[in-house]
Structures are given as C-alpha cells and as structure tokens.
Amino acid sequence: MRTWIQSLSTNAEALIVCTFAFGPSLFGIFMILAGALPAPSIAQDHINRLLVFEPLVLLLLGGFLHLRGWTMQRIGLVPGWKDTLFGVGLAVAAYVAYAILWYACWFAHFRPTYLAGNAALVHGRLSLFSVAAVSLVNPLFEEVFVCGYLITLGKEADRLTAGMNASIGLRLAYHLYQGGAGVIGILPFGFLMALWYSRTRRLWPVIVAHAITDFSGLAPFIDH
Numbered sequence: 321m322r323t324w325i326q327s328l329s330t331n332a333e334a335l336i337v338c339t340f341a342f343g344p345s346l347f348g349i350f351m352i353l354a355g356a357l358p359a360p361s362i363a364q365d366h367i368n369r370l371l372v373f374e375p376l377v378l379l380l381l382g383g384f385l386h387l388r389g390w391t392m393q394r395i396g397l398v399p400g401w402k403d404t405l406f407g408v409g410l411a412v413a414a415y416v417a418y419a420i421l422w423y424a425c426w427f428a429h430f431r432p433t434y435l436a437g438n439a440a441l442v443h444g445r446l447s448l449f450s451v452a453a454v455s456l457v458n459p460l461f462e463e464v465f466v467c468g469y470l471i472t473l474g475k476e477a478d479r480l481t482a483g484m485n486a487s488i489g490l491r492l493a494y495h496l497y498q499g500g501a502g503v504i505g506i507l508p509f510g511f512l513m514a515l516w517y518s519r520t521r522r523l524w525p526v527i528v529a530h531a532i533t534d535f536s537g538l539a540p541f542i543d544h
Contacts, residue, residue, distance in 0.1 A: 395468035407528020417508035432500035445543035459530030
C-alpha cells in the first residue's frame with residue numbers, strides 16, 4: 321500500500337485529497353441547488369456531524385499525505401504567538417472587506433439572502449462546547465487543504481496563480497449552500513486568505529482568522 325501511494329502522480333494525489341475532503345459537501349450542494357434536498361441550516365446536529373467527519377478525514381488524509389512527503393512545515397503550519405496576532409489582524413481585515421462589499425450591494429439595491437430567502441443561516445440554539453470545538457476543528461480542516469495544500473501545490477509547480485484561483489474557487493463552491501448572503505462573506509475572506517498565504521507561506525494566521533470568524537458568527541446562538 322505504501323509503495324502504491326508513493327507511486328501516485330501529483331494529479332491523482334490532488335484528486336484524492338479534494339474528493340475525500342470536499343466531495344461530500346459539493347455533492348450535497350449539487351443536490352440542494354437541483355432541488356432534491358431542502359435549503360440547509362446550521363443546527364446542533366449539523367455541527368455534531370462535522371465534529372465527527374472532519375477530524376476523521378483530516379486524520380486519514382494527513383496519513384496519506386505524510387506518506388507522500390508532506391509535512392506541517394511544508395505547508396507553513398507552525399503555530400506561534402506572533403502569527404496568532406497576525407491572525408487577529410486578518411480576521412479584522414476580512415470583516416472590513418465583507419462590510420464594504422455588503423454595503424456596496426445594499427446601495428446597489430441588491431439584497432442578498434441565504435437560500436430559500438432565509439434571513440439567517442443558523443437555526444436553534446447551540447452548545448458552547450460544540451461552538452468552541454467546531455471553531456477550532458473546522459478552520460484547521462478547511463485551511464490545511466483548501467489553502468495550505470492547494471496553494472503550495474500550485475507554487476511548487478510554478479503555477480501560483482492557478483493554485484490561488486483553485487483555493488478561492490473551491491472555497492466558494494462548497495459554501496454555495498449559504499446562498500447569496502454567504503457568497504458576500506466568502507469571496508473577500510477567501511481572497512484575503514489566499515493572498516496572505518501566497519505571500520507569506522504561513523498558515524497559522526489563516527487558521528486563527530477563520531476560527532475567529534466562525535466563533536463570532538456562531539456565538540450569538542449559544543444556549544446560555
């Protein structure tokens with residue numbers, strides 16, 4: 321098995337990673353947009369499933385990529401206090417970019433909503449533990465693959481722009497279940513994270529910014 325894994329081409333490696341990491345989400349979005357599934361909402365059971373699925377896939381794909389020669393240093397995943405502060409700054413910058421885009425849409429008389437015209441994406445109350453846990457697990461899971469892996473792959477192949485575009489495009493694709501309102505937030509965030517990482521090759525600030533964004537979005541729904 322080890323020999324077979326190490327003999328795979330880079331294209332096969334990327335296909336395996338993207339399929340296992342994001343294939344289920346993309347298939348679900350296709351079914352939603354096709355009308356085969358109802359408009360989704362984030363609720364406690366959804367978060368519970370993520371807390372099982374994402375660590376499991378991260379572990380399996382992490383082992384796969386380790387056999388392929390990937391390391392945390394290769395993708396720039398080296399936590400540190402300085403990079404944590406940079407992550408806070410990135411979160412603020414992403415929020416400012418989101419606010420500018422939102423108000424631009426508002427003044428253009430475009431009123432983005434979530435799918436099915438919903439005013440909010442989260443429904444019901446959430447436990448503090450699950451919100452804290454998913455705000456750590458989900459950013460680590462997504463950014464390792466959609467930012468660290470894809471952009472590093474592009475840079476090492478002398479196709480950095482292609483890697484950045486793939487990162488931004490894939491991030492947008494698996495968030496389409498959020499509808500127009502979600503796109504307004506995902507586009508500036510994805511662009512800023514891809515730009516930062518492509519310039520610095522430091523992934524920890526991206527993870528921190530994502531964690532802050534996730535927690536701040538879910539915190540109002542915590543069941544006190």
